[in-house]
Amino acid sequence: MSEAEKFSLKDDLFNRQKIEKIAQEIKEVYATFDISHFIEETLEAFPKLALKERIYHIRDMLHKYLPDDYKEAVTILLKALPSELDTSKSDNDFGDFIYAPYSEYVCAYGCNEKYLAFSLNALREITKRFSVEFAIRDFINVYPKETLSMLEECAKSENYHERRLASEGLRPKLPWAKKLTIDHTLPLRHLDLLYADNTRYVTRSVANHLNDIAKMDAPLVIDTLKRWKEGDKQNDKEMAFIISHALRTLVKEGNEEALSLLGYKKYPPIKVKKVFLKTPLVKVGEALEFDVVIEAFEATSLMVDYVIHFCTKKGTLSPKVHKLKKCHITKSEERVLSKRHPFKANMTTRKLYAGEHLLEVQINGTIVHTEHFTLRI
Secondary structure, eight states: OOHHHHOOHHHHHSSHHHHHHHHHHHHHHOTTOOHHHHHHHHHHTGGGOOHHHHHHHHHHHHHHHSOSSHHHHHHHHHHHOOOOOOTTOOSOOOBOGGGHHHHHHHHHHHOSTTTHHHHHHHHHHHTTTBOOTTTHHHHHHHSHHHHHHHHHHHHTOSSHHHHHHHHHTTOTTOTTSOOOOSOTTTTHHHHHHHTTOSOHHHHHHHHHHHHHHHTTOHHHHHHHHHHHHHHTOSOHHHHHHHHHHHTHHHHHTTOHHHHHHTTOOSSOSEEEEEEEESOSEEEBTBEEEEEEEEEESSOEEEEEEEEEEEEOTTSOEEEEEEEEEEEEEOTTOEEEEEEEEEOOTTOSSOOOOOEEEEEEEEETTEEEEEEEEEEEO
16 A cells, blocks of 8 residues: 555544644643543544544543633633744645634534624634634624624734635635525625735635635626726736636636636637547546647637546546646647546545546537547556
8 A cells, every 4th residue: 555545634633743732732821631631532532533523522522621611711722822823924824723623612612692702702813823714604604793793804904814714714615614694795895805915825715705606696706806807906917816716617617708807708719620539448547638629710818628527336427627728829820739637546536437438628618529438447
């Protein structure tokens, strides 16, 4: 078995070393903390628990070994937190997952009227060490007015982790998260404060948020992006990133307004002269290889994607869009685009099944060619 196959995310994020780390931090601010029993009882259950279950288990162990009084227990956790994440960074600084149980503690025991203000302030502190985007959603659903007001303050914060929370926590389709019950238009006032942010960590969240909304309300997303672009508060390069990232679902669907906003015509003046499938039979461990030959009648911009319809266990087909090339092609030019798509064994994102698959070439959101190929295990 290779090293990659042996790797376990849950063991990398939640293990003895990490439990000992937070136990020692708590002990330093809470002298009577039963550090040895907390560590051993927490670790005893780990072998049979999945990643998210370990988060909840640590939360429950904290509840068992900290004082019964909620405010006293959370005050201890806040005092035990490490220093805030480095605010000089601008992206991909998620912090340490071992602090995820702290926000879950606040969510489980402090999402009530008695502790609301205290709990919301606690989440603001914790998110500077590890994002509380999952825990905040209970508060949004139960106390929308107060939580949205707090998140609006976060959107204006000097700390970019708080600013990101004001978008990420309010995403209507945040992966693996509890569904929100508020109207998807309410957080737009938060996004209006955030799209001109100078950190990619924040603007990526804003774009992902709009992409979520696009799945429910495409016109709202198009209008919002046009308004932001015309407002000229964000630099051109970052605004282009936000637009492209926010419209990726609509582009895959061939939405004409989305394509136009990105500078593409839905039906460009081109001809697909040939799609040459080099590997009509692919074995797992090998690659699908093909060429696309395009001729332009006029100068135009192209967004060329390809769609693989994977055979499922039931024998049906499941499509997945992949990027091939963005390019500008001049009048009368003939362009050859080549692609090699590997079918790796032991993929973590998809289980492969033998059978007939489908390849589609998509240009500016429109399917222009279809080929069948066979995958063998």
